Amino acid sequence: MNENCCAPEAGDCAPAPGTQAPPTPSDHCPACGQKGQKVDSLTVKAMLSVSLKAVRDTTYRFCRTADCEVVYFAGEGRQTFTRAQMREAVYQKEPHNPEVLVCYCFRHSPASIKAELLRTGCSTVVEQINTGIKAGQCACDIRNPQGSCCLGNVSQLVKRLEQEAKEAA
Numbered sequence: 001m002n003e004n005c006c007a008p009e010a011g012d013c014a015p016a017p018g019t020q021a022p023p024t025p026s027d028h029c030p031a032c033g034q035k036g037q038k039v040d041s042l043t044v045k046a047m048l049s050v051s052l053k054a055v056r057d058t059t060y061r062f063c064r065t066a067d068c069e070v071v072y073f074a075g076e077g078r079q080t081f082t083r084a085q086m087r088e089a090v091y092q093k094e095p096h097n098p099e100v101l102v103c104y105c106f107r108h109s110p111a112s113i114k115a116e117l118l119r120t121g122c123s124t125v126v127e128q129i130n131t132g133i134k135a136g137q138c139a140c141d142i143r144n145p146q147g148s149c150c151l152g153n154v155s156q157l158v159k160r161l162e163q164e165a166k167e168a169a
């Protein structure tokens with residue numbers, strides 16, 4: 001009779017076994033309404049500064065909207081983790097902070113990329129990251145808040161900084 005002694009207490013965090021989450025709108029951020037990209041729960045666990053007791057066995061999504069405080073959300077928005085609960089500043093949330101990391105594995109920031117651009121006239125950051133990836137040195141799933149490779153963000157940022165440098169010249 002005590003086979004359930006270790007089961008979690010019933011509540012909104014314990015979905016009935018065998019039930020499937022409805023397809024929408026659980027993939028949209030409850031704060032800004034934008035669609036969030038699925039992230040592995042390992043990423044959430046690696047990024048949180050709060051106790052991992054709060055992490056549930058569910059699908060978490062990443063909100064990339066710059067002016068939205070929510071970083072991860074789950075369960076039709078009933079659970080959210082905000083910027084203040086992260087161990088790292090989140091690039092997508094601070095696009096104008098020169099010191100925020102854009103590449104979390106090799107620690108490149110807008111400021112460091114811009115410094116190279118000003119010094120040499122071109123950026124080698126994408127090549128540097130690719131070299132690191134080939135050498136097996138990257139760990140985007142546990143270091144980058146978006147849980148995936150930073151190269152798309154880095155290339156976009158390099159283009160923007162090159163444009164700004166041209167306009168300033």
Ligand SMILES: [Zn+2]
Pocket residue numbers: 029030031032033034063064065068069070
């Ligand atoms: Zn949001």
